[in-house]
Amino acid sequence: MGDSGIFKTGHHVWQRANIMAAASYLREQLARTPDDLRVKSLYEGLLEVLDPSRRAVRVQRELAAASAAATTMRVERRSRERRSSQRRKALLGAPAAGERRPGSERRSGRDRRGPRR
CATH class of the missing domain: 1.20.5 (Single alpha-helices involved in coiled-coils or other helix-helix interfaces)
Incomplete structure (x- = not known):
């Protein structure tokens, strides 16, 4: 058995011949049906195996x-x-009376965060 891994540079002669035969078969299939994306991706993948x-x-x-x-x-x-008109540039003044939450709805009181690690 030879080395197997991503840094293997060359193929044996029989491997290269088999890949070339499969690529030529897929090229023929691609000539018949040029819109077949599966055949095209397989063909290009085989060419990438031969030429990294x-x-x-x-x-x-x-x-x-x-x-x-x-x-x-x-x-x-x-x-x-982005806001169409930013509040700072518009000088709207103090917030309206209805904008503040009443004390019961505010997030004050107990700490809602989880336990510290």
Whole structure:
């Protein structure tokens, strides 16, 4: 038995030949049905087994796209969450009489946090 692990660099000749045969079969299937995502992902996965740098490039591309999408979503969320008119700028004065809670509804009294460790 040979080494098994993520740092194994090469394949035996028979392994490479079998992977190439499977990839060519999947390429034929993909030519017949180009919209089949399952066949396409299997084909690309086999090519990544043969050429690990291909996987690294794909992962890097996906991370860059995800990072850009997250930044866009964060900017959109901030603009949505921002108040249209901020209270500090509006100078509304003292709070209205109904805004304060009566003493029975306030969070004073016993400590509601759990026991300290």
